[in-house]
Amino acid sequence: MKVSLVTLIVAVTYVWVAVCAPPTCYSRVLGLSKEIMEILHKLHKHHRTKECAKVLPKMFLDVHNSCIMPKLRDFLFVVENLPTPYCRARPRVTFLRRKVLNLYTIINRVCYRDLVYYTDDCEAIETGHSSPRHGEDRLQLLEEN
Template sequence: MRLCVLLVCLFACAAGAPPTCYSRALSLSRETMDLLERVHVSPRTKACARPLPPLFLDVHNACVTLKLRDFLYVLLNHPEPQCRQRPRLVILKRKIQMLYDIITRLCHRDLVFFTDDCDGIDTGHSRPYNGEDRLQLLIED
């Protein structure tokens, strides 16, 4: 009985597998989207968020690297100098830089892109890949 309790405690305390490159990119994109939402809502940073382009991160979209690079450029060259020093914007800049580095350098060959819809990152509505469209056409015939 003691052995059973000991094993249960051991499994409960043991950490799972270390995060994979994909899981880290996915969790960091969620964290970045949450932080970006707070930047747009907070009264202290709402004015600083106006020049920021819309961004809906999808690590399965091939255009995510281009949009992250453009967004990072806007953050680094913000038209309001005092906004560049805001803590939330500094954290947002770091998270986006980290996500960009993970996607382009660390996970370069690990990520699978299901779509290349660049407008989907701006609007949040992504089109399916051509293969899915062809499948739907075959079913209709």
């Protein structure tokens, strides 16, 4: 009985220590991108911000896409220059702007050269559908050989 109690205490301690570990740059970027997508979804659904959200460009964040930085920069420009003061003053819109700016800063300064980009499909960030192009390139190489 004492062995199982000690084992349980040790297991809980390991889990607690693992949860208390500081987030890595990669995990912070992933978490922020998910938060931003949730905020965008809420902006499009909420009756007070629905009209403001129509102006915002569509964005499906993928931190493994090399086009994320220009898209975030363009999105920040649009959010900071919304056409009506009412939209700029909405708390959810300002919260979104702070989150996007935070993500942009983390990727640009903190995680600089730490993130690995697997694709450069800029259309995927706007549509949410990635089209694999590497298969076509391999086929072309095989045909040339």
